[in-house]
Amino acid sequence: MTEREKIFVFGASGHAKVVIDMIEREGRREIAWICDDALDKHGKQLMGYEILGGREALLARRGDTVAGVVAIGDNRIRLDIAAWLADKGYRLAPVVHPAAAIGREVEIGDGTVVMAGCVINSGTRVGRHAIVNTGATVDHDCILGDGVHVGPGSQLCGHVTVGASSLVGAGTTIVPSVRVGANVVVGAGSTVLADVPDGARVGGSPCRPLGS
Numbered sequence: 001m002t003e004r005e006k007i008f009v010f011g012a013s014g015h016a017k018v019v020i021d022m023i024e025r026e027g028r029r030e031i032a033w034i035c036d037d038a039l040d041k042h043g044k045q046l047m048g049y050e051i052l053g054g055r056e057a058l059l060a061r062r063g064d065t066v067a068g069v070v071a072i073g074d075n076r077i078r079l080d081i082a083a084w085l086a087d088k089g090y091r092l093a094p095v096v097h098p099a100a101a102i103g104r105e106v107e108i109g110d111g112t113v114v115m116a117g118c119v120i121n122s123g124t125r126v127g128r129h130a131i132v133n134t135g136a137t138v139d140h141d142c143i144l145g146d147g148v149h150v151g152p153g154s155q156l157c158g159h160v161t162v163g164a165s166s167l168v169g170a171g172t173t174i175v176p177s178v179r180v181g182a183n184v185v186v187g188a189g190s191t192v193l194a195d196v197p198d199g200a201r202v203g204g205s206p207c208r209p210l211g212s
Contacts, residue, residue: 004030007093008058010081011071012036012046018134019071019113020047022097029093032066055084067093069111070129075165079147082111082129092129100132109146127164145182163198 007029009016016034023029034046037054044051052058068090072078082092092111096102100118108114109128117135120126124138127146132138134152142156145164150156154172162168163182174180174192184196187203187210196202201210 004028006030006032006064006066008032008035008052008066008068009049009071010035010058010068010085012038012041012044012051013072015073015131016071017047018115019069019095020049022095022113022115023069025098026095029067032064033061055081059088062088067091069093069095069113071113073131073149075147075149075167078129079165103140115152121158133170139176151188169203 007023009019009031012034020031023031031049033052034049035052035054035058041051042053068085069092070078070082085092094108094110094112096114097116099116100114102120103122105123106120107125109126111129112126114132115134118132119137121140123141126144127148129147130144131149133150136150136152136154138156139158141159143161145162147165148162150168151170151172153170154168156174157176159177160174161179163180165182166180166184168186169188169190171188172186172190178192178195180196181198183199185201186192190203190207191205192207202208203210
């Protein structure tokens, strides 16, 4: 029997529980340990796995050649930790639930997680350290930037672009060929009918700018 690759999970919250379950269900990799910077979690367990410690504890195991994934829902924190890990030479791996449907010629970046019930259709490119959350659908020829989070049950129609670090709230629909900029927050349950500029906060059906 071929030895399974070892992988660590950085993050010890509810989102991390889902990622742990995904790795177990994939069956191709073995979880070596869990890491989290929160001191009150160190030495405890999450779903039967030891929470080793934070970044310094991880560096103490630097000789162990394992891949990692950052399982933190907040886009900014996830990208910051991913950048730190990459700078330290760690390889960050994508995790795809076996109950996700991935079409032909789909690209999924390092560290990205694609959860159960998702559909990503042909020709779509998903950047690094993104989250395509439970039951979301991303149709053909979409482009999702690094650190994007597509919320549960959202629907992205064909040729949609979502810029880096943007959040698409749960249950949102984005119609074909719309471009959502970088660092955008789209509120849950929205219907996006037109392009959204960088840094905007929008919501509603139809979608409109929200107050700061």
